Amino acid sequence: MGVGILVEDLNAWYGTTHTLQDINLHIPANHATALIGPSGCGKSTFVRCLNRMHETNPIARATGTVKMGDVDIYSDASPVEIRRRVGMVFQRPNPFPTMSIYDNVVSGLKLNGFRNRRILDETVERSLKQAALWEEVKDDLKKKSGASLSGGQQQRMCIARALAVDPEVLLMDEPASALDPVSTSKIEDLIFQLKSQYTIVIVTHNMQQAARVAENTGFFLNGKMVEFDSTHKIFTNPRDKRTEDYITGRFG
């Protein structure tokens, strides 16, 4: 089961650029939340703050509170502990090319010293099924390298890899932007399936995608969150003029 996220006064910088300004937001558990906005508006930075990936860049820093359940991820835990609870899927599929499909999927578990073969086997099957990839790869799990799959399959394998550690939150940073429409719709179906069990935050440039998969949508512009509401409200009756301009394609 997922866990809700409460963000209070989150600020983030890259060097001297103030990329996120006073973000306040509540992301409900076991729902999909979409973040939309033009390029460079800070939505990627925002999701990277949710698993403290933002600070892996030496010139980046962030302040504020992000509560995941009861845990303030910036003061109560180390980044490593947080990232074990929060799965992340990146814009471009990033499989480990030197590992088989099997090893790719369980890499998060093996990394943390998990060695029970039976549970590893079960996990591979469960997460590949969740990622709708099982049928396509079940015969060469250990024969084929993760890099030998097609782009869409690689991305679904990366989703399986993130799901294998049974995270409470799944962050997706434009997971379908490098994929063709068929793979994209597979991944959207996937998000639709998964959101009852995980808290999903998805960054997307594709507004129809946000409308299709997410209950709530936040609109980011120039490092600020302009509006956050139910997806229905954002797309039909936004409060802010800028949101309306963006979703109707008048700028952005």
Add this chain to the structure above:
Amino acid sequence: MSSTRMTPERESRSPLPVPSPLPNAPAASSTDAASGADASLSPIRDFLSKRGSGRLADNSFAAVMLLCACSIFAIVIFIFGILVVHSRLSLMQFGWKFFTRQAWDPVSGDFGALPFIYGTIATSLLALCMAVPLALGVAVFLTELCPRPLRAPISFLTELLAAIPSVVYGLWAVFVLVPLMRDVIGPFLYKTLGWTGFFEGPNFGVGLLTASMILAIMILPIISSLTRDIMNAVPNSQREAVLALGATRWEMIRIGVLRNSRIGIVGAVMLGLGRALGETMAVTMVIGNHPDISKSLFAPGYTLASVIANEFSEATGDLYLSALIEIGLALFLVTIVVNAIARLMVWAVTRNAPARVN
């Protein structure tokens, strides 16, 4: 595409962007643009249409490149041929046994290459054992851990090490490494590891171990700078992928960086080994120059390269000279065999897992 599961109902003012009739609108404007461009581009079109197909240029270019590639074969075969021709006297005298004989007696004309082959391979492998961990450490530090302002100076210093002429390394080794070996490192090794048998007998400071150490220092920069470049080439997405799974920094380096660059690292190590095998001057100055096969690393030794350098000018007699040239042939063959083994190792690693990083 337009699955309408979650799509909110559209209102009269149609907030969702309606797809514009793409095929028509741009087509009209593109004809305008084309006709406008036609007039202004005509001198360019004129110019371009007068240029030839370039077939002749392409073909001659390909021929020249082929010639360059063939010259490599020619050079290798030529060197091998010359070595064989000039060592025929010794080849006829000792046959292929030359490579397994231990004798080296110019006075009675009895020659064999085994002690030199042993000395060359032993010092080179020992140098690798010392240099590789150090070089990997330097490379990992530089790419993953080093604070930005320190990166350039450290890189520069490691590369500077590669630029120092080998005779200068030799001098440094004679004045610093040899006494250090004799008075500090040697006795310490004898006391702690003497029971292994590798650190026995008289220790004059010159010998296999000292030569290996100077070799290790000499091949360190080439291995570390190549490894650093290889690790830098690992895309950041790999590091992020590992970190996002909850990896510590060391786990990120192990899985995200080292694992992805292992083939390149083997290649870098092989280049270092190639340099160690052929290195002459510095080794000659500290190895002791005595053709012996001894288990003890304190014992003096001799390498293929250093015996040629030392004795070539004073080789009297045709057989002596011919034997020295056959030593050169041996060095040539050792290098080829070692490289072949290295290739096999790379092939064995890569055979099942394609190592390309997207």
